[in-house]
Amino acid sequence: MLNMAVNLDSVSKRFGEIRAVNALSLEIAEGTVYGLLGPNGSGKSTTMKLIMGLLKPDSGRITVCGMDPQKEPLNVKRVIGYVPETPRLYEFLTGMEYLDFIAAIHGIPTEQYMPKVNRFLKAFELSGHENKMIGGYSNGMKQKTAIIGALLGDPELLVLDEPLGGLDSKSARIMKDLLHTIAEEGVTTIFSTHVLEIAEAICDKICILYKGNLLTEGTAEELKRLSDTPDSTLEEAFLKLTNSSDVREIVEALVY
């Protein structure tokens, strides 16, 4: 039997009148690269924040690596690496000072993180920029720094919100291969993306959220079959499943 890294059992979360997540149940096995897909406002970021323990569910139960994020917030955060959609770094620190800070917060010994930092800096072509102030970094450089920060503490679970958005093609490829490699070592990754080719290329399993509800879940191939479009792309399956297949008419209405 597979060990579950993340388990959501009928989890709901409302913001006033808006039901962001509605009785959502998910089981994510250890070592899975799990893609959260859905249109804007479908509840992807809320789900990630619930898993991180940053939001408290109105009802339902969440388990992360066997722990309840609300009851053991610090222990849960110790095993999670998180990269938000927009990198939120301290602009007045240098890249290296930021990573040093993150390592200290996670209590990672120097001898453990410095070799890793140097390897990542080289791989992401940030070597030579580590002593520059983050305020002068491009968005891609900030994104890479945030990714290195998330990987510093050997997380058991990686939560990545649109992680490849600001990356150049080489870094994006490195990131994809890296996710697969660490998945083989048992690291679970949850990430949201709007780029369906990426989801198709790297996710072992994909779930599609729509207006806070779980629309469907499975591998890319299963989703295509489900949408009766087995020979087409995941994008077409996605549009069909989310009732957005009228895109052509909308574009025509806009242009003509």
Next chain:
Amino acid sequence: MSFKKALRIADVLVLASIRAKRGVKLDKDGTAKKDQRNEKVFLLGLPVVSAFIYLLLWKGNTPVEVVTSLLSQSLVFLPSFSLLLMVMNGLMFEVSLSSFSTSTDIINWLPIRAKEYVIGSTISAVYFTLPFLMIIYGASLGAAIYAGMINVWLLTFTLSLLGLLIGGFAIEIVRAALNEASSVISKRAGKYGQLAQLVSTVVIIALFSMVFNYQVLLKVMTWFNITVEQAWFVPLLWPSLAVIDILSSEFTGGALYFGGSFIMMVAFFVLGVKARTKYWVPAPLTVTLAPTRQYSNRNGVWSLFGFSLAEQAIISKDFKALFRRREMATFLAIPLMLGAVTFINNDVSSLWDTSIPIFERLGFFLLPGMALFILSFYLALVSVGQEGSAFMNLRVGPIASSSIVKAKAFVGFVPSAVILAGILSVVGYVVKPSLQGMMTIVIVSFATIIEASLLGMVFATRYPDFTEVPRAKFISSEATLLGLKCRNTAGTSR
């Protein structure tokens, strides 16, 4: 050039600045209300204050000669003061802008001519400076009516408005020059460039704050009236020199200085436009700092105070923020400003005069002591909000809220404690109180800044404001007012 576009730019800059400072108030239907406090002061300042001053002088039956003498000094000072205030106001606005805001400045990416931006920016700066000046102009108008000097007042008023515009255009030159200078210095000098920038920012803010201290202002005005005529070659003083010549019935000289002032305003406008066009940098600076040591999160000096590794990391990060973020310079200027005011307003030699009771000599240190209380309070008050959106790093990190609060309260306390230790050494060496007295002073003063820091933390944790653009806000306005009330109560009880 479109003047209409310049007015729209001014409108947006004013709105952005007001909303960043005072927040947005909504109508019942959810639309944003227009904050019209400045307009009200602008319109009512002149008639209300002038009527009040006139009635005051009339009721007190004040001798006209006394009013004439003081008014003449004030009228000479007013045009230069208006210019100076405008420059200081502009510099203050500049130092309080976040670097993100500077790089996303609309001039960088919208089809706006430098001329239009300079005019719009100057009008918005005048908008914020003029209400305060209207009160001063109003006071001088009341006195001028009483003393029968309305003609000279009208001329001074016109020259003051001219001074405002000169100051506004000058600030555009200064901003562009600062922008260029800071990018050159920061790129070449790294850490020392940053330090130089911090020191200059602190000094600017301290000077700006002193402009509003009436005792300092009176001293400067007296000194100004004595020396201004010898500095005729300084174009920035020509508006004041025009008033002096008119007061001495030297109308040719007055007209020349007036004309010169007008030409100078035009010249400053042209230079401001050129400087904006040439030196404006659309991207944030890339500053490289040489690492002073191998990065390591080993236990440092703060561990001596019992802080964990993560708490030490927050302390270290927040100290870097304090000395690297220009928005934080405002707080560092507090002790400098109040310290300078103390030295300007008091006779330092009296400290050594043993004929004066010790209690009175200790009074010399009251204002610097208060400055440290305020510094501790403010550093703690803004400590949570200054994280901005990067607060996410702490939220997702495995660190307890109590550790964050502990570390941040400590950062609020340390700078004041270091300065306090210096002041107490001076007190011990110069005033020489008894051992018992000295111990009481030490205990009470340190307890006071710890209390200020903890008080600040109460509001910082309850009402943080993470807004960063266009200005870093740090704390909600309501919490600032509430906190100030509590701080004053606590301070008075000492």
